[in-house]
Each structure stands twice: as C-alpha cells, then as structure tokens.
Amino acid sequence: MSKTKTSAEAAISSAPTDEASIREIIDKCKRETRIEYHYGDGFFKPRMRGINHLELGRSKIISSPITILIEWLYVQWKRVRDFFGDLGKRLFPREGRVWCDRVDSHLAGQTIFAGDRGDGAPIHHLHLEFWGRTWLGHWRKFGETKTDKEGYFRLPFDLRQARRLWVRRVYFEIQTTTRVYFHEGKPRFHFDVWRRVELPKGDLIGMDYNLRTIRLDFWRYREGAYTPRAKVNASGDEPEHYSQGRIDALMEQVIPIELTKIKHLDQIELDPGSLTIPEIQADYPMNLTTCIEKHLPGYTRGDEWFGERMMNGMNRGTFQPDAKKKGHYWIHYFGRCWYESNDVYALPDVDILFKLKKNGLPEPVEIHLTGKLNSHEHDPWKKRVYTPKDEPDWTYAKRVARVNGAFNTEVEEHFAGTHLNSEQFAVACYRNLKLNPVAALLMPHLKEVSLIDHAADKTLIGGYIAAATALTKEGLEQRTRDIMGMQDWKGWKPMTPISKAHSCAKAEALFWDVVGGYVDRFVEDWKDEIQKHWFEIYCFSEDLVNHAVPVAFTAPQDAPPKGAKWKALADRRFEYYCQQYSFDPTLERPVVNGERKAISRITAAKSFHEAGKEDWQNLKDACRYAIMMATYMHTWINEHQYDDLGEILYSCGGLRYGEKPEGIMAPESDYGIAPDLERSTQMLWFTNLLSRTEYGFITRNEEGDVNPHFAELLEAKREEFKSLGVDIDAIESRTNI
Amino acid sequence: MSSATHITLSQIERYWIHRFGDKLLLWVYAKLFAVMLALFLCFPKQQRMSHNNGIGAAGKLRIVDHPEFPAHPFFAPGREFPVRIRHASATFLDDAMNCIRSMSIKLSDHHFKSPFDIEMNSGEVSLFWSAASFLKFARLRGEKYGIEYRDYNRKYPNGLAGSMAAGRRHATSFHNLHYYCKTPFLYMGSDNIKRYAKYRVIPADNEPESGKEENPSEWDQCNQRILPHETRGRNYLKYEYEDRIRREGARYRLQIQTHPASDNEDPEVFNNMIVWDEDAHPWQDLGIITIDRTLDWKESTLTTFSVNNMPKTLGVLPAKSIFDYNSLNYLRAHSELARKARMLSYKVYGMVPPIPDNDNRNVSDWGV
Numbered sequence A: 001m002s003k004t005k006t007s008a009e010a011a012i013s014s015a016p017t018d019e020a021s022i023r024e025i026i027d028k029c030k031r032e033t034r035i036e037y038h039y040g041d042g043f044f045k046p047r048m049r050g051i052n053h054l055e056l057g058r059s060k061i062i063s064s065p066i067t068i069l070i071e072w073l074y075v076q077w078k079r080v081r082d083f084f085g086d087l088g089k090r091l092f093p094r095e096g097r098v099w100c101d102r103v104d105s106h107l108a109g110q111t112i113f114a115g116d117r118g119d120g121a122p123i124h125h126l127h128l129e130f131w132g133r134t135w136l137g138h139w140r141k142f143g144e145t146k147t148d149k150e151g152y153f154r155l156p157f158d159l160r161q162a163r164r165l166w167v168r169r170v171y172f173e174i175q176t177t178t179r180v181y182f183h184e185g186k187p188r189f190h191f192d193v194w195r196r197v198e199l200p201k202g203d204l205i206g207m208d209y210n211l212r213t214i215r216l217d218f219w220r221y222r223e224g225a226y227t228p229r230a231k232v233n234a235s236g237d238e239p240e241h242y243s244q245g246r247i248d249a250l251m252e253q254v255i256p257i258e259l260t261k262i263k264h265l266d267q268i269e270l271d272p273g274s275l276t277i278p279e280i281q282a283d284y285p286m287n288l289t290t291c292i293e294k295h296l297p298g299y300t301r302g303d304e305w306f307g308e309r310m311m312n313g314m315n316r317g318t319f320q321p322d323a324k325k326k327g328h329y330w331i332h333y334f335g336r337c338w339y340e341s342n343d344v345y346a347l348p349d350v351d352i353l354f355k356l357k358k359n360g361l362p363e364p365v366e367i368h369l370t371g372k373l374n375s376h377e378h379d380p381w382k383k384r385v386y387t388p389k390d391e392p393d394w395t396y397a398k399r400v401a402r403v404n405g406a407f408n409t410e411v412e413e414h415f416a417g418t419h420l421n422s423e424q425f426a427v428a429c430y431r432n433l434k435l436n437p438v439a440a441l442l443m444p445h446l447k448e449v450s451l452i453d454h455a456a457d458k459t460l461i462g463g464y465i466a467a468a469t470a471l472t473k474e475g476l477e478q479r480t481r482d483i484m485g486m487q488d489w490k491g492w493k494p495m496t497p498i499s500k501a502h503s504c505a506k507a508e509a510l511f512w513d514v515v516g517g518y519v520d521r522f523v524e525d526w527k528d529e530i531q532k533h534w535f536e537i538y539c540f541s542e543d544l545v546n547h548a549v550p551v552a553f554t555a556p557q558d559a560p561p562k563g564a565k566w567k568a569l570a571d572r573r574f575e576y577y578c579q580q581y582s583f584d585p586t587l588e589r590p591v592v593n594g595e596r597k598a599i600s601r602i603t604a605a606k607s608f609h610e611a612g613k614e615d616w617q618n619l620k621d622a623c624r625y626a627i628m629m630a631t632y633m634h635t636w637i638n639e640h641q642y643d644d645l646g647e648i649l650y651s652c653g654g655l656r657y658g659e660k661p662e663g664i665m666a667p668e669s670d671y672g673i674a675p676d677l678e679r680s681t682q683m684l685w686f687t688n689l690l691s692r693t694e695y696g697f698i699t700r701n702e703e704g705d706v707n708p709h710f711a712e713l714l715e716a717k718r719e720e721f722k723s724l725g726v727d728i729d730a731i732e733s734r735t736n737i
Numbered sequence B: 001m002s003s004a005t006h007i008t009l010s011q012i013e014r015y016w017i018h019r020f021g022d023k024l025l026l027w028v029y030a031k032l033f034a035v036m037l038a039l040f041l042c043f044p045k046q047q048r049m050s051h052n053n054g055i056g057a058a059g060k061l062r063i064v065d066h067p068e069f070p071a072h073p074f075f076a077p078g079r080e081f082p083v084r085i086r087h088a089s090a091t092f093l094d095d096a097m098n099c100i101r102s103m104s105i106k107l108s109d110h111h112f113k114s115p116f117d118i119e120m121n122s123g124e125v126s127l128f129w130s131a132a133s134f135l136k137f138a139r140l141r142g143e144k145y146g147i148e149y150r151d152y153n154r155k156y157p158n159g160l161a162g163s164m165a166a167g168r169r170h171a172t173s174f175h176n177l178h179y180y181c182k183t184p185f186l187y188m189g190s191d192n193i194k195r196y197a198k199y200r201v202i203p204a205d206n207e208p209e210s211g212k213e214e215n216p217s218e219w220d221q222c223n224q225r226i227l228p229h230e231t232r233g234r235n236y237l238k239y240e241y242e243d244r245i246r247r248e249g250a251r252y253r254l255q256i257q258t259h260p261a262s263d264n265e266d267p268e269v270f271n272n273m274i275v276w277d278e279d280a281h282p283w284q285d286l287g288i289i290t291i292d293r294t295l296d297w298k299e300s301t302l303t304t305f306s307v308n309n310m311p312k313t314l315g316v317l318p319a320k321s322i323f324d325y326n327s328l329n330y331l332r333a334h335s336e337l338a339r340k341a342r343m344l345s346y347k348v349y350g351m352v353p354p355i356p357d358n359d360n361r362n363v364s365d366w367g368v
C-alpha cells in the first residue's frame, strides 16, 4: 500500500484542534455555503427552455449573442401573444351565468381511466362543463355537472340555447382541480380545462346525446412501471404542469452551473488532458466540505467528521444497537447485492461499527467491507475488516463507506423513500380526491412530484446514476422497487434518537409532531365533509393498495437468487430496512392477486357509516405520513446533497476499480478510481441543481397553497428547530426537485 | 327594459328572428324532405318511406255505446264506419327479422280518401321526437345486412330505448300486438274544451302480446337479422294473418287517452318519448274494429294513410320549430307529395310484385 500523504493530511497539524474552534469553523462554513434564493429576471441573460429540456449533456441553453437575440425576440413575441391572450380573456370572459331557460336535453356518458388492456376504472366526481361560443367570440355556459360514483354523467342543458344560430361552436369540457389555495383559512379548489372537445352542434337534437364511454389518460398509472407511477407523456399530455414560479426559479439558479458544465464538457471533448478533477471542483461553488478543508485541512476525512455526518448529515444513518457491546451501534450500507450491475464501479457491502462518544456523537471503530474491491477479485462474499489502526486503509475504507452511504441514501432513501413514495400517494390522490376536503390537505404537498420523477427516470435512473454507479438502470429500478416494498404509512414513526447529539432524529420527531397537529386539526375541522365523501377515501385507499408493490422480496419476481447466502443477505436487509423505514413486518397487510402489498388499507368501506373503527385514525395517519415524506423527509436529503456530495474526491456515487491491484483501497490522489472527468462535472452539476433549485417552501408559501395553520405550527417551533440545526424556512412544501 | 333604446340583440333574437326563423326553417326542412322522398325514393323505387312490407284488410269500426272519453261529434256513440287497416313491418322485407310492426287504420273502404286515418307502431315510445331528431334519424339510418339503427342508437340512447320498445321478433300474429300512435293530436270535443289525444289498439280479446325481446343488449337490439337456423319464412306473418281472418276474423279495441290543454303547457306533454301517466290519463275504449277480409297484394300496396286525413277538431298540432316535439307531425303532414309520387309510380311503371318466398334474407328490397 502506498504511504503518500496528501497535502491536506500534512497540513492538519497547523489547524486548531479544540472542539469550540472547530465547531465555529463548521458553523461558519455552513453559513457561507448556505444556498440563498433570490428570484428575479435578467435581461440578455442565457435562458433555458424549460425543465423538460434538462439533459445530461448540453442542456438546451442559449448562449451565443445571436441566439440570445432570437430568444429575446421570441420572448417579446410571447409577451405580445400573452397580452392578446389576456385581452381575449377580458373581452370574452367565461362568466358563471348558465344559459338555460328549460332543461330538455342532456349530454350523457361515462368517464373511465384509459387502460393499456381494456378499460380502466370509472372516474368519479369529475367536473364537466358545456360551453358555446358565439360568432362574435363570446362564451356561453350551457350547463355543468359532475360524474357520479360510477363515472356516469348526465349534463343538463337547454337545447334551444345550444342550437341558437348565434352559437357557432359548442364544447364539452372536462375540468380538473389544478390548484388548491387557502383563502380566509378555507381551502378553495381551482378548476382548469383539462380536455376540451368540440361537439358537432348539429348532433344536438334534444333528449340525451350519448358521448358514450370516454377513456381518459387522466392520472393514468404507467403500465409496466416497477412502482406505481403516473403516466407522463413527452408530448405534453401531462397529468399536471409545473407552476410558472417553479420553472422560473429553476432557470435562475441553474444557468451559471449549466454554463460551467457546458464549458467542461466542451473541454473534455476537445482536449481532455487540459482538465483535472481539482479544476472541475474549483469551477463550482464551494460546498461545506471544501470550505471546512480550507480552514481545517484533513478534518473532513477524519473520524470525528465521519461519525457526525453519518449521524446528522445527508445520510441520517440508521443505528442498530450491537447485540453484545453496550453503546455500540451498526450502520449497514448494502452493496450491489443481486442487482444487475456493471464491473466498472465498486459497491461492496459496508458495515460500520460505531461507539458513542461522551458528547453523543458516534465514532467509527470498525468498517467491514464485503465483496469485490478491485478488478481482479471475483468473490462477492470476501470480507475484510478495518480498524483505525489500519492506516492508511482505514482512511480509504471510510471513503468507501461514505461513497456507498451516498449511493444508498440517494437511491434508496431519496429516490425510492421520498420521491417514488410520494408519487404513489400523489397519483392515488389526484385520481380520487375531488370533493373530499382531504384533497386540499394533500394536493399542495403532492403536486409536481410525478413530473420531477418522470424527469429523474431519464436523467438520473436511466442517465447519470446508471453511468456513475455500479448498478445498471434495470438494477436501479429493481432496487428502488424493493425499497418501495418497505414503505407503509401504518405504524410509521420517526427515527428514535440514540443520544443527545442525535439532532437529526430529534428534528424529525419535532416535525412529525407538527404534521400530526396540522393533519389532526384539518381532518377534525372538515369531519362532516370528509365523512360525506368517504367514497373518495375508499377509492384513494384502493388505488394505493392495488397499485402498491408487494412487500420487499416476497413476490417471485423480487426474490433473491437461490442459495443460503443470498437468503441470509435478504433477511439481513429486510430486518435492517424494517428499522430504517419503520416498517412493521407483523402487520396483516392486504393481499391482492396473490401479492402481499406493502401499503396497508385505510378503509375497506365505501361509506363512512360502514367504516371500521380504526379507519378514521388510519386516514389521519396515512395523510400525516404522506405529507411527512413529501416535505420534511425529502427536504432533508435534498438540501444536504451539496454538503455531502459536493466534493468529488470526498464522496460520489461510485468509486471505479481502476487498473491497480489495490483497487479502491487507494488514496484520493489516485484519479483512476475517482469518477472520470465527465462524471465529475455531472455530479457537481446535479448536486448543485438538486440542492439549489428548491422552490415551494412551507413558510414562504409562494403559491398560497400551504395551509396557514401548518405554517403557524411550524413557526411556533422555529427556535427549537434552529437549536437542532434546522432552518424551517428551508423546508419545502412539496417534492419537486 | 324601460326604454326602447335598451332593446338588446338578445331581445330581437328572441322575439323576431327566433319565431320567424324557426318556423321558416321548419317549413323549408319539411318541404325539402318531402321533395327528396318523392324524387329519390317513392317515385323511382316505388316505395313507401318505411313500411313496405305489409298486408291490408277491411271490416268496420263501431264507436262504443257508452263512451267514457269526452264527447266528440265525430266519435258519436254507436257510430259505425267502414275501415281499412294495414299491418306492416318496418323497414325490412322479411317478417322473421326483429322489426317494428304497425297497424294503420282508415275510416273508409278506399285506398286513399278517408275522413280519419291513424298510423300506429308497436312500442309505447318512439325512436325520434322532433323534426330535428327525425332528420338525424333518417340521415344516420345506414341500412345494410339487416342492421339500420346502429349509428343512430350509439349517439341517441332514447332512440335505442325506442327500438327496444318497438322491436318485435317472432310475433305469433299481427293481431296480438299493441300499437301506439305515440304523438298527441288535437281533440276539440263537443264541450269546446281543448284537449290532446293519443290513440292505441290492442286485441279485443286481450290475447297476450307476443314477440317482445327480453332485456336485449344494445348490440342485440341493433342487430335485427333473422336468428341462425330460422325456420320462419319472409312472409310468415302475412300468411298467418290471412289464415286467421279466413278462419275467425279479428277484433281490435281502439282506445284513446286525453289530456286537457293548459295555457302554459309543459312541452314534455307533446314529447312522444314520454308516456302519459296512465293514472291521470287512463286508456278509454273508443270503439271495436272487426276485420272480416284481407286485401290482395295490389290493394294492400295501394292503400295509404295520412295524418292530414282527420277532421279539423282532431288534427295535427301546430309546431314552432324543428325542435318542437309537434314538428314530427308537421313533417308527416307535409309529406303528402311522397304518397302521391308513389301512387303515380304505379301508374307509370305498373304495380310492384309481392315479396317472394326465398332464401334472400335480411334485405330491404325484393331480392328476387
């Protein structure tokens, strides 16, 4: 093993060593690298065309003066168009008055979800309107209705009004709730036209006109997906749209880092030898670890920082008490397991044994690495144990542990645990909650997650992560599915703090209380309406359950490979995940088509008076859980990404085996095991993008969609959160990046 | 509005353009339709619009001695009329198919002239309800391979319900079916009180109705074709009727329902898709029809009926627009040209042949 000391390791001796000064430096760096948001508009500034255009390579950014000019003209044209659009709206308002003297006709039919093979389920309580436009462009409303529980509708109207000579065209509109906002403490639903179909006016001849079975791609589940997903078409037939504010915020924040990435990619293409990892690093904004390194060289590679970040950093590790040694805990990061993988990147199993120090922070005492560490070995079960005495391997092992931890946190906790998990609630919510006030409780927190997940499929799961880590796209999809098999609202509890320094767990519990208070009061306040429209809760629950993945590893297609060792690994993983995701394996879970589903049923009753006595509490618990995942749990990882994944050599998605016999057990100076140049710039681009472009905060309430009571409850705990290192102003109200 | 300057377009719309325009449009549509019928169907093809497959018969009608319906001089108690009737199947020339069956009555023993005609079809409700709907019905009637109402039925569920109500397959006899005139007519009786009337015919001996399909699906209903391995011939119903009349004759009960008019009548009263409530509008016996002889093919084919053959006090109700439910009868009243064109065609080309007994099934032409 080489004994080269990095300059950082050499310089460590001159830095302060007392705890107070170190803490001061860390706090200063946290402040300095904190992300600020200022939204604004720049003139002649490169622009991006939209979030869907984000790409791994060159995003469709416009930087040459000519294209900027064209872009400027385009913007001006858009303004003119918008002006006339607004003018049109003002000249031809769509008034609420219904043009009807006598109902003698109906538009009849049924709305159902489109299915890939045959019909989907009926769409209940969909808002429908019937409009006409006169030759002069005026809108006239002829009638409106909602579909019934079976999706059937009979929209009443006056035939003579619809068949007036003045009326040039008639339109049948399907409207959906696009926004919920709070006005004087009451939720309001905003409907927008989702589909407008012109009807042949001459076909209206009185009595009923049959629009027959209308198959809608309305919040359709994507067929063949590994987990319950919304079907999002590239053609713009999207179930929902990002808010303008969210798109603008992204544009503002992402442009400089986008330009940096483009510069690097060009350089790599033209002359790769002219660029190094430190140069790439230097081009991106400073992050927490590079900042600390500047003041305390080597500190972030030390045991103290390692323990602190494993406990309270992005990873928020799950500490499992050691069976024998008191005050000792294990964190497990599972490696490539049986998932489809490549042989470029290492991903061994990592087991870290910690001892709690006096101050409550963990100190690593052993690191076990199981599996391949270089390109020459082939035994997936080979185990190596390192202790602090084994320098320099101990330092290398910590890096391996950090990298594996980052991989697991991103793929399992972040993508599966919060993104995919929230999406399954989002799809079920948008499909089913229409008249029930619970829609107002959930929608603000579940909006946009389906869209961002769709983008992540392409850029992360099918793009960056598959190219920068050990798992292939297929392997990643199976792994996230397995983790989804450990997510259930029932019985979920936040992490139990193991010591006074476990601030991450404490903050989590504090937030859980806030959400609990918010949900409880909302549900009780709207009790009558919620119970009246219990049918929607039933459908919500059915969709959740029926589309949920089976409990991890239980379905034949999810089972580990045959063999005792694999089975033991699967058992170890299952047991650990039960603690990590607070999943109670003893609960009786619904069985659908022979699959034991991960998600518990909220209610089995179509009306409240038939509901079981636990159902009311179930509803509260499920909502509380969904909001917790989509807000706090997601924010935690998302906003710490740049802290813990913002320095290429400190941590990344995967270390390469490289050519040397020692493989990944090598110093940071060996760039052969670090991510390559392209992956390096992409990684910093990503962590910047994800951490920096947050938009939609609970306390900031940019879109007026956050229940004021939620913000009040949170505000009341501001200081308490602050003492745990959490800034409540940075907690997002939804998962949208 | 307080002053004349405040008259808005919508008022003009309502009081002038609507009234006049609607009526004009109705007139144009009715005339055009009759001309088209005459020019493209009745004259060149020598056909009725719908009921080509039928058999005529004759006998008499005797008005009941103790009427319960409001008195009317035309229907004086005990009054007797010579009658001609015609039973027919619409529109295919195949008795074994699932078809609408009809009975038309004229109170004279002449093929054309009569003081009172009434045309009635099986089923309590109709397939259309206004001129607009009738024209749509006519346009969407794509008659092919024993299917004709599919396109219409897909768009108009009430039309489908109408075919379900009217379709009769495997009826044992024309005699035991119930026939309804569906649309209301004027009824201005001896007391000069304005009323509306609907007529129907049921068998006098209350023989149970045959040929109803039990709970057909939408698709079964659209498919009027003969069943697989059908043993009944193309003319079986007409033969049965001839046999029956020769053997025992036939007696029918002609009934009437009346509804007193009111100033602001709910237009739905005129909607022939809505059955008048029988408690408020009980069916009352008008008279007994006794049939004792059938007409040959030629005389049956010549015999024709018209809504214009009615006394003024029993005639067609006025209609305001093509959407008005009464516009259905308006259209019929204006289709006289079609009947005359058919009569003329026989003079020009000669009589059409009877429907042959052959294996060319599910067709709407002679198919020799």
Ligand code: HEM
Binding pocket: B047, B048, B049, B050, B051, B054, B086, B087, B088, B102, B103, B104, B119, B120, B121, B126, B134, B180, B181, B182, B183, B272, B303, B304, B305, B328, B329, B331, B332, B333, B335, B338, B339, B342
């Ligand atoms: C519910 C309303 C209607 C009923 C119950 C009805 C009934 C009938 C019946 C039973 C016949 C056969 C008469 C026969 O045996 O010769 C017939 C024929 C005919 N109907 Fe209708 N009809 C209705 C509406 C209409 C309408 C709206 C028109 C529109 C013009 C129309 C036009 C005709 C014509 C042209 C014939 C053939 C007359 C002939 O050539 O002899 N009918 N109708």
Ligand SMILES: [Fe+2]
Binding pocket: A414, A419, A634, A638, A690, A735, A737
């Ligand atoms: Fe995220």
